[in-house]
Amino acid sequence: MSRRRWFFHVVIRSLAHRKGGTLLLVTVLAMASSLVTSLGIVSFSMEKKVAEEIRRYGANLVIVADSAGVEVGSGGMNFGRVAESAYLDQGQVQRALLQEPAAGRDLSFHLRGALKLWGDTVAVDGVVFPQIRRLSPWWRIQGTWPDANGALIGSDLALRRSIKPGDALSLSGPAGGMVVRVTGIVSTGGEADRLVFLDLLALQKALGLQGQLTAVKILAAATGEDLRRLAGNLQKLLGGAQVKEVRQVAATSESLLKKVQLLMLLVAAVVVTACGASVAATMSSSVLERGREIGLIKAMGASRRAVLLLFTAESVLLGIIGGVAGYGAGYAIALLVTKTVFATAAEFLPAFFPAAVVVSCFLALVGSTGPLIAVYRLDPVRSLRGE
Amino acid sequence: MPVESGTCIIETAGLTKRYGDICALAPLDLQVSEGEWLTVMGHSGSGKSTLLNLLGGLDRPTAGRLLVGGEDLLAFSEDHLARFRREAVGIIFQQHHLIPYLTALENVMMAQYFHSVPDQAEARQALERVGLGKRLANRPGELSGGEQQRVCIARAIINSPKLLLGDELTGNLDHKSTRLVMELLKELHEEEHFTLVLVTHNQEVAGWGGRTLFMDDGKLVKDLRHERKGDDPS
């Protein structure tokens, strides 16, 4: 048996011998690292989602009805919606935009609603297809862009309902029904993947909301101060609406995110400290218990370095086991939290695996520093006598 | 046959050990020849265990000179002393200290590991030699006192030390086990030619050696050379 194999054999035997203590330490370490992992994954995937949504938001201005309430968060990640739907008057908006040429021609009208598709409710978005095509050049369309009688369907929805380009959809709303032909499947990685896009006029008719809109997205050429001025001007012209810069919307969700992250960080710090203290306590008592064994090993001629190595290896091994278990548990917790609280799936982030293991090993080593010094100093004669 | 070559393996001059005010070992002058079987007798607290710890490099003397195998232990650094322990001496303890989570075989291999590399076949041979060929895979908890002591002996001789030290090695054994252990030691002593120093308060054990030191209150009282028991099988 080689020295290295023997070394690990002894370490594993020693850990296996003290089942209770080992289990306790692994549990504590796993708890700490699972907490760090889960908090990290949750905050990281939320951050990424928010950033992604903002990036995908081609427009830089958005007009919504005043009482419609802004969705906090954006796209697929809803923190909540405050008020009932209200509508913009399409004519009023168009007049306002004519008076403010700086708004430019890159804009799209949206009417969000729900229609029944084969008995189920689906979310639909009424748009003017050429407008949205110009505004969202990154949309990947499988199939072709539709004309006024066609529809685009989001990739998630298409997959779930097994709808292919060319299929006819029969949709019915409170004020009437329609049959449209799907010409393309859109995938954006965002909210659009779960929507059906219809022609604005057709949807207005089906919902009985002629001349009504829920939102107007504008891509103005202006930036910074100019954009703010433009938003202010539009706001003056549109009494019953809110004109927001997308940056503002983003800022709301970002600041909320920052607060949540800070809270998470605090909790993590407290738990990690507590875990570190309990690791230290458990390790010290274990070393105290094993004084005679350490004395014996030293009397047999082990150098202080060799003994230290043996005990450090035990700590590190515990740390690794705790870290691996912690990553698994932490990922599960993160999935649960993001699903129940934020209604989105957590990202799979393998980068947190080494982080979890490092946290756990670090805790194990820091916790065992004191005991290791005691091991290093231990006098074989005294410990063998049982002092 | 007692092996008495002329060279000294242990040589002390004015060897002293104090614990605070207590003088555990008064200045001691001692010469032990290579291959000798020496027994140190005395009451508890007479300084005999202290002497053994000093000889085994487990402890450092307060004053005096201590040469083992021609090397001055006082000049050794802590790590050098550890090397001395693993290469030059074998120690058998009273309470047959074994590592509880390792089997008999692994306990012997542990000594090999610290010395150089573990060698399973050699460790098994050593255990077979002390009559434990069938108890290789047993943990110390599953072995009797006498068996545990024999594992300790196998472990102590595995690295072929020049000097074997035993501290009350029959203290916890009944008469029969004691006899078995002593016979084993005698056999090994004849084959391996190590120098044996036993500390005991058991008159019977002392009889197995060829020379007995009597100690009291840290001082050497009597140095006696005598006939060895077991030379005449009884």
Next chain:
Amino acid sequence: MILARGVTMLLVWAILVMGLARAYAGEKAALTAGCAAGLVAGTIFGFFLFAAVPGEIPFFIIKSALAAAFISLFIVAAIVWYRGTAAEGDRPSVRHAVVAITVFLFAAGYGLLLVCRLPYGTDNSQFMALLLILLAMLGLWMIVYRLEPLLPNIGMAKGGTSLFAVSLLLFIASLSPRLDLFSPLSMKVMKLIHDFVHQFFESMLIPDHPFFRTDIWNYIGLLFSNGVGFWGGLAIWFIPTTGVTLATFREPLPSVAHVRQAAVRRKLIAAQLRERRRRLFFPLFAGLVMAAAAFNSSHPSVEYWDPKPLAVKADSAGEIVLPVKDGDVDLKDGKLHKYLYQKGAQKVRFFALYRSGELTVVLDACSICQPDGYGQNEGTVICYYCKTLIPLETVGKPGGCNPIPVPFAVDGSGVHLSAEMLVNTWVAQVQSEKKLPGGGK
């Protein structure tokens, strides 16, 4: 700057000599003579090369020599790997001549690189070289005859000497982008994978393949990312070191069966194990040096002239005018001038450069790389993405990783460009992350 370079070079020399002194501990005379002769010969040859052959050719020659040395490491590793597992024969004793020639080659390589690292063309480069050589000689003598006994006693692994020396030479090379081997290596790897995947999937008629979902594209896209070339290049980069290290690791130990006493035998084995572990030092150290070289290559410490792009606007006719002289700005100062034109979300970066007696305007991107832009240094511009150096004379010519040229006109008021043409050229020719091969159709 020059001082730092000199100190680095001397430091590398010291490490090189220390390693060689350990490898050929018993051959001090041959070692010293070989090193000294090699250093002088390499330096003289370097000066001769730069004087005799113009332009980039000397760099090309030296780079090729380095590449050959690197490739020869693979052969060394293969031999060591094969020999290492075979039964232990007697190690052939190294002869004086062999030692001398080996160290001569290493020292000559060092000398050549030393010349490259000097500010060539300035008057005092010869003087600098002389000074460095003298210091190097002094160091050589000091290390071989004075310091050597103090060095820890580490054995040299088989094949470790060349591995060690070449890795140090590669490290020096990595300090200058013109000689660096790692970047071209990773670029080659990326091109290879690129071409292969392209051919492969093209023939499978993606993207409208019935069996592939759109998601698959995300994975295929991974193969085109910057990472592939880097990691692939890294893998190849470390093959020789890993090979020698592993070979040393599995080297069979000499037999100890003749030793009767078990404890003594075990002690011998332990000593041999320790000795073998120590022999791992040089291969591992070489690995570290190679890693440092790869790091240097991906984080070049060279300061590139890379001004912040100046935002420009088009006038009502859709024309952009860059005045030749505008306050501090002088387009004809021989430095590159970067500009940024933005239309809606579409940004276009381009730069103007005065070289070979005329102005040229090009996009700050080429048609084959990600648009990471260019920086300027010593008669070249460098593509940040693929680290290709492009001589200033060829800026304005299309093709390869040259910046994409755009039509422009120069008159008294400055350089005139069409905004629409800029945007069109950028959109049509510049790679973007969204544009996957095949997927963009």
